[in-house]
Amino acid sequence: MARPRNTDSDAAILTAAAETLQRDGYDGLIVDELARAVGVAKTTVYRRWPTKNHLVVSVIAAWQGEVAVPDSGDTEADLVAIVTGMARALDPASMRRLVAELAAASARDADLRAQVELLWNARRAATAAILARGVADGTLRDDLDVEIAMDQLAGAVYYRVLITGAVLNDDFARTLVRSLLAGAR
Amino acid sequence: MARPRNTDSDAAILTAAAETLQRDGYDGLIVDELARAVGVAKTTVYRRWPTKNHLVVSVIAAWQGEVAVPDSGDTEADLVAIVTGMARALDPASMRRLVAELAAASARDADLRAQVELLWNARRAATAAILARGVADGTLRDDLDVEIAMDQLAGAVYYRVLITGAVLNDDFARTLVRSLLAGAR
Amino acid sequence: MARPRNTDSDAAILTAAAETLQRDGYDGLIVDELARAVGVAKTTVYRRWPTKNHLVVSVIAAWQGEVAVPDSGDTEADLVAIVTGMARALDPASMRRLVAELAAASARDADLRAQVELLWNARRAATAAILARGVADGTLRDDLDVEIAMDQLAGAVYYRVLITGAVLNDDFARTLVRSLLAGAR
Amino acid sequence: MARPRNTDSDAAILTAAAETLQRDGYDGLIVDELARAVGVAKTTVYRRWPTKNHLVVSVIAAWQGEVAVPDSGDTEADLVAIVTGMARALDPASMRRLVAELAAASARDADLRAQVELLWNARRAATAAILARGVADGTLRDDLDVEIAMDQLAGAVYYRVLITGAVLNDDFARTLVRSLLAGAR
DNA sequence: CACTAACCGAGACGGTACGTCCAGTCTTATA
DNA sequence: TATAAGACTGGACGTACCGTCTCGGTTAGTG
Numbered sequence: 001m002a003r004p005r006n007t008d009s010d011a012a013i014l015t016a017a018a019e020t021l022q023r024d025g026y027d028g029l030i031v032d033e034l035a036r037a038v039g040v041a042k043t044t045v046y047r048r049w050p051t052k053n054h055l056v057v058s059v060i061a062a063w064q065g066e067v068a069v070p071d072s073g074d075t076e077a078d079l080v081a082i083v084t085g086m087a088r089a090l091d092p093a094s095m096r097r098l099v100a101e102l103a104a105a106s107a108r109d110a111d112l113r114a115q116v117e118l119l120w121n122a123r124r125a126a127t128a129a130i131l132a133r134g135v136a137d138g139t140l141r142d143d144l145d146v147e148i149a150m151d152q153l154a155g156a157v158y159y160r161v162l163i164t165g166a167v168l169n170d171d172f173a174r175t176l177v178r179s180l181l182a183g184a185r
Numbered sequence: 186m187a188r189p190r191n192t193d194s195d196a197a198i199l200t201a202a203a204e205t206l207q208r209d210g211y212d213g214l215i216v217d218e219l220a221r222a223v224g225v226a227k228t229t230v231y232r233r234w235p236t237k238n239h240l241v242v243s244v245i246a247a248w249q250g251e252v253a254v255p256d257s258g259d260t261e262a263d264l265v266a267i268v269t270g271m272a273r274a275l276d277p278a279s280m281r282r283l284v285a286e287l288a289a290a291s292a293r294d295a296d297l298r299a300q301v302e303l304l305w306n307a308r309r310a311a312t313a314a315i316l317a318r319g320v321a322d323g324t325l326r327d328d329l330d331v332e333i334a335m336d337q338l339a340g341a342v343y344y345r346v347l348i349t350g351a352v353l354n355d356d357f358a359r360t361l362v363r364s365l366l367a368g369a370r
Numbered sequence: 371m372a373r374p375r376n377t378d379s380d381a382a383i384l385t386a387a388a389e390t391l392q393r394d395g396y397d398g399l400i401v402d403e404l405a406r407a408v409g410v411a412k413t414t415v416y417r418r419w420p421t422k423n424h425l426v427v428s429v430i431a432a433w434q435g436e437v438a439v440p441d442s443g444d445t446e447a448d449l450v451a452i453v454t455g456m457a458r459a460l461d462p463a464s465m466r467r468l469v470a471e472l473a474a475a476s477a478r479d480a481d482l483r484a485q486v487e488l489l490w491n492a493r494r495a496a497t498a499a500i501l502a503r504g505v506a507d508g509t510l511r512d513d514l515d516v517e518i519a520m521d522q523l524a525g526a527v528y529y530r531v532l533i534t535g536a537v538l539n540d541d542f543a544r545t546l547v548r549s550l551l552a553g554a555r
Numbered sequence: 556m557a558r559p560r561n562t563d564s565d566a567a568i569l570t571a572a573a574e575t576l577q578r579d580g581y582d583g584l585i586v587d588e589l590a591r592a593v594g595v596a597k598t599t600v601y602r603r604w605p606t607k608n609h610l611v612v613s614v615i616a617a618w619q620g621e622v623a624v625p626d627s628g629d630t631e632a633d634l635v636a637i638v639t640g641m642a643r644a645l646d647p648a649s650m651r652r653l654v655a656e657l658a659a660a661s662a663r664d665a666d667l668r669a670q671v672e673l674l675w676n677a678r679r680a681a682t683a684a685i686l687a688r689g690v691a692d693g694t695l696r697d698d699l700d701v702e703i704a705m706d707q708l709a710g711a712v713y714y715r716v717l718i719t720g721a722v723l724n725d726d727f728a729r730t731l732v733r734s735l736l737a738g739a740r
Numbered sequence: 741c742a743c744t745a746a747c748c749g750a751g752a753c754g755g756t757a758c759g760t761c762c763a764g765t766c767t768t769a770t771a
Numbered sequence: 772t773a774t775a776a777g778a779c780t781g782g783a784c785g786t787a788c789c790g791t792c793t794c795g796g797t798t799a800g801t802g
Contacts, residue, residue, distance in 0.1 A: 097292040097293070103289065104286050104288065108210050140370065148341070148364045152337040152364065155343065156333065156340040158344050159340030160336060163288065163343055176333055182326075185325065
């Protein structure tokens with residue numbers, strides 16, 4: 001009944017924020033400037049996201065949102081595909097910073113944590129689907145602990161992003177998946 | 186010739202900063218408050234550390250602890266021992282907070298990153314040693330990628346700490362190690 | 371053919387605005403809140419009054435009350451009567467608040483000033499009538515400057531209301547009139 | 556012991572604020588702009604005055620501060636002098652607006668009221684001094700109610716400023732004083 | 741033993757961003 | 772048309788915190 005929110009504004013804000021975040025990092029994103037750049041009042045931003053942090057979460061959510069579930073019939077290839085996708089998305093330095101800020105922010109604020117978890121879950125679900133399919137078609141062990149397997153895959157990626165800072169290239173993704181499938185013994 | 190610095194102040198500031206950092210996170214550490222709490226002038230803080238970041242580096246550097254390398258002759262048992270140690274250490278909410286802050290701090294500042302890496306390296310080296318021993322005595326595959334293996338072990342732990350928030354108990358540690366050794370296929 | 375305006379809304383808005391204006395002052399009257407309190411859309415308010423100021427003008431116009439002109443034949447007694455009336459009316463804290471707001475509103479906006487002056491003029495005319503009668507019947511000096519005399523009477527009252535905050539009781543009214551009539555020399 | 560406040564800043568801020576107030580009125584005074592114009596941080600303004608309102612009070616206080624007590628030996632001349640001073644100071648439209656805002660603001664806020672009263676008291680004391688001298692040297696009646704007399708003088712001026720909007724010229728001041736001294740009967 | 745350089749507390753200062761508040765306008769669906 | 776609902780622009784406000792600065796006063800160690 002009331003005037004509906006202008007969804008174009010949502011998109012424009014997210015796009016501009018994404019760009020700025022990539023270029024200038026978290027502190028480089030200034031709400032006042034953002035609003036001016038988009039041609040929108042600051043209030044319009046704050047009506048949608050109560051906090052700069054919340055906005056940043058949305059930005060990343062939008063990036064993550066484009067996760068497709070690969071389904072080639074070959075479990076290994078699918079796993080490589082999804083891990084490669086993660087690796088490519090998270091490798092750039094600006095992305096690493098963002099993820100780190102997000103992890104810290106969600107450790108501080110429960111409200112934010114809920115948002116952030118939704119965000120990771122997109123890829124998590126895709127990975128789980130592939131693994132489940134592998135178990136179903138006999139490619140993977142019957143008693144495979146899917147949770148642990150995902151921890152090992154995604155964990156390895158985030159570990160490099162957040163802790164060691166090591167590179168994330170396609171080779172890494174391939175080796176990681178192979179290592180998971182092969183066992184160390 | 187001139188009046189010497191009061192070394193008690195150094196210690197008191199570091200201690201208070203460490204406590205606050207763990208409790209309230211990076212943004213919760215406010216130099217003004219810190220100084221007042223310690224009973225010291227803000228100048229005294231800035232005379233020692235030119236920046237809040239530099240102070241945080243010092244705090245983190247002081248957190249270095251030695252990690253024992255378990256050596257029972259049984260590689261699996263040793264891995265379980267070290268992963269269990271990590272899991273127990275990182276499980277408490279306050280530790281998760283802290284790790285998240287450190288990850289974010291690393292991302293913001295290169296100096297900080299160097300310090301923080303030293304922190305993680307203690308455990309990292311221990312894990313690497315166990316894996317190397319396993320390869321040497323034939324328990325593990327010759328062509329094992331030790332880096333990737335560590336990413337999978339430590340990564341899984343940090344992933345739960347920073348991203349999913351899932352529990353870290355001894356069971357998890359055991360299953361994780363077993364999963365690494367067994368392979369998924 | 372078209373839907374007619376709801377005249378109940380006019381009344382309800384004016385009443386609520388009057389109350390709020392008296393209680394919380396000009397800045398305390400917030401159009402959004404007013405509309406919500408009355409159960410009316412903001413549009414409904416703005417369709418009737420183009421501006422908050424215009425609304426306030428209407429509120430004030432509605433406050434017009436008639437002031438009786440005392441006529442006992444005794445000029446001093448009549449003056450005391452009318453000044454006492456003013457003093458009693460303006461003494462309460464809420465009235466002082468209101469008068470102050472009206473004075474400020476007058477200063478901000480010419481339209482408002484016109485309305486507010488109508489308000490004051492009721493009593494002003496009554497006082498002028500009494501003074502004129504006094505001059506006519508020889509009780510007061512022929513060359514009395516009626517304007518100035520009114521400034522001295524009403525001014526003293528408003529001065530206490532707006533500037534000094536001093537009490538306004540019947541004694542004050544009596545002394546004031548006597549002082550005017552007697553001269554200081 | 557600490558770094559002392561820069562009193563030049565106080566003066567510069569007051570001067571600039573005064574000028575802007577005169578030119579652009581209350582709403583035209585924007586703290587951000589003021590600070591920039593003076594070459595001072597906004598915090599420096601807010602350290603001295605908790606609110607824009609408080610600053611405005613100070614500005615007017617500074618204007619009023621320059622009230623000299625005339626002492627020519629002639630009570631009537633002295634009264635005319637002080638009333639003329641008031642009239643001249645308060646006559647300009649910008650000043651009328653300020654006084655009105657101040658009256659309203661002090662009706663709203665007790666803290667502010669205290670400040671504002673101090674302000675008016677400067678002139679009030681001067682007037683009282685003249686009247687007391689007149690009583691002492693026999694120019695004025697022994698039983699003169701000084702309070703009431705001041706209410707009549709200052710009141711007439713403020714009445715015109717705040718209520719009727721009538722002009723305040725030197726003639727008015729002279730007639731007013733004469734009227735007070737002469738009596739109406 | 742006086743001198744002197746660095747230290748210390750207190751807190752002012754410039755600068756920058758944040759999130760909030762309100763007025764007045766606009767848009768949609770409904771009556 | 773009028774209305775409820777509420778989104779929107781625009782602009783100021785007051786707050787928070789960082790890192791720098793300027794005081795008056797203190798405290799070694801040197802000459």
